[in-house]
Amino acid sequence: MFAELDEGAGAGQLDYVRPFVAPVAARAALVEDDLSLRLAEAIHAAFGEAASDKGLSRSEIAAACAHIASGETFEARFNVFVAMDMLRGPRDKPHEARYVFNPTSGAGLLVFERLAEDxxxxxxxxxxxxxxxxxxxxxxxxxxxxxxxxxxxxxxxxxxxxxxxxxxxxxxxxxxxxxxxxxxxxxxxxxxxxxxxxxxxxxxxxxxxxxxxxxxxxxxxxxxxxxxxxxxxxxxxxxxxxxxxxxxxxxxxxxxxxxxxxxVFAATVFDPASVQITAAQVLTAAAERRPSAPRRRPPRPAALTPGPDPVEAAREKAKMLRQRREASMQFWLNGGQEAELTSSLQALQWPAAISAVVDLLQASADPSVPYFVEVSKALAVSSDGPVTYATPLSVYRVPQDASGAAGESVDQEDSQ
Structure with missing residues (x-):
């Protein structure tokens, strides 16, 4: 904002400084050039960049203004800034030649710039x-x-x-x-x-x-x-x-x-248009801007003929399957809470044993059936039986207080 101004910009801004300070001026003594204003802006920028609570020395300020003025010219304007209280020296340590920038002068620079613009x-x-x-x-x-x-x-x-x-x-x-x-x-x-x-x-x-x-x-x-x-x-x-x-x-x-x-352009002469468009460009543009095909709603499906509801039929089938699995588990438990089924399975014929194992595992995987099947890692061998090799299986009934939602649903179906 307070970078170096060129001659035209500074002079224009100075035109608004004179009437601005006129109400408090003792005499018409303002300078006629913009050098003081540009020096003040350069000094303001130097203090803003330094951000030091100890201020700047006279030599540091002179170095920051060297591109605008130096020597006696700078010294004369610098002394005016000190006398006008834009630059303040430390009052408690007058022997230290360091200065701070008066914020009121910074506000004045902002006002001058705003007046020049608006x-x-x-x-x-x-x-x-x-x-x-x-x-x-x-x-x-x-x-x-x-x-x-x-x-x-x-x-x-x-x-x-x-x-x-x-x-x-x-x-x-x-x-x-x-x-x-x-x-x-x-x-x-x-x-x-x-x-x-x-x-x-x-x-x-x-x-x-x-x-x-x-x-x-x-x-x-x-x-x-x-x-x-x-x-x-x-x-x-x-x-x-x-x-x-x-x-x-x-x-x-x-x-x-x-x-x-x-x-406005009644008397203006224009050159003829020289834009050439190829057939490929026309086809590409037409393809990009082609409206989308109208969306048609599919026809309504035909009304269903009266008959059994397939959803209810599926639910009924699932219910019967669950009841069959529960009955199968109860058969293997024979009224108890747990049973070891290895010997019973070995006594069955091979196809029947396979069907029984599948039912047991499916019932154990169903969360609504309150039974659990444990499969051992061992291998039972019976060389003279219908089932030569079998994995030991045990079935357990899940207790009522640990069955969760599945056990409760089973109890409700049993009560019905």
Whole structure:
């Protein structure tokens, strides 16, 4: 923000420093060049980059400003900065030649830059916004609020008179230099209406003061419109559109008719179009922009013929299978809580033994059946029996208090 300024930028900013300090100046003694301002900005940047609570020495400050001024020129301006309290030496240790930057001077540099970019109208918007905020917070009494309303109205009247003077009696160059300072009229009107609405709600006695503020804001808005109208006329007559702001182009594009916009290029000669498009590019573009095929809803399925519900039939089948598995487990337990089934399985024929083992394992895997089958890792051999090789199996009934949801469902089905 405070980097080195070129000559044009510094001079333009200095134009707003003189009237800014005029109310507190003892005599018209401001310098006519921007060297002091550029040195002040360089010193401000040096302190900001150093971030030292001990300050900077005179030599460090001179080194930071060497690209702008040095020698006697720097010394003369430096002594002015010290005398004007922009640079402060340590008061408790005057023998140490180190200085700190006065924050008030930093705020002044910010104000100077803002004035050069936005002018005083932005300060009016800020005044209206801060007044509204303090009013909403209950920090203003009736007298303070009346003073602020009057101050804002006076500023608007002064800016309106200044604009009308420029429009009606000054050269177009002065209008061009002033154009960027009056871009906030819509924001200003919004802030004024918002503030006046709050004033009427909390202090009805200040209704007339609010009305006068709105009238001043509307007169200023009309003066801005007249100001821009003269710029537009000048731009149209000379065909020099560099004097218009981007916001004015946007406004014209939104509010003007096509015929009015086309008049700008009525006398303009254009070269014939030279764009060549191949057949492949046309096919590619057509394929990319081809609308999607319409989506058709599939036909409704035919109504089901009356008959048994397949879902209920599946549920009934699962229920019967579970009952058969429970009956099989109860048969193997023979009324007990556990049983060793190796010898019983070896006594069966080979196909029957396979079927029994499968039923046992399926019943054990079913969480709704309260039985558990334990398979041993050993191998039982019977050379003269129907089943020569078998794995020892044991079946257990899960106790009632540890069966969980499966055991409870089994008990409920048994009770039914």
């Amino acid at each position: 002018g005083g109208v932005e300060e009016i918007v800020t005044l209206l916004g801060r007044t509204h905020d303090r009013l909403q917070q209950g920090l203003l009494d009736e007298g303070q609020l009346a003073t602020r309303l009057r101050q804002a109205r006076h500023e608007l009247v002064i800016n309106t008179s200044h604009l009308l003077l420029l429009v009606r009696s000054r050269a177009i160059e002065e209008l061009i230099a002033e154009r960027r300072h009056h871009r906030s009229k819509d924001a200003l009107l919004d802030h004024a209406r918002q503030l006046v609405g709050a004033v009427r709600a909390q202090f009805p006695s200040l209704r007339s003061a609010g009305t006068r503020l709105i009238e001043a804001a509307l007169r200023y808005s009309a003066a801005v419109d007249e100001f821009h109208e003269r710029l537009l006329q000048q731009a149209g007559s000379k065909r020099d559109f560099s004097m218009l702001l981007p916001e004015q182009y946007v406004t014209a594009a939104r509010r003007s008719s096509l015929d009015a916009l086309a008049e």
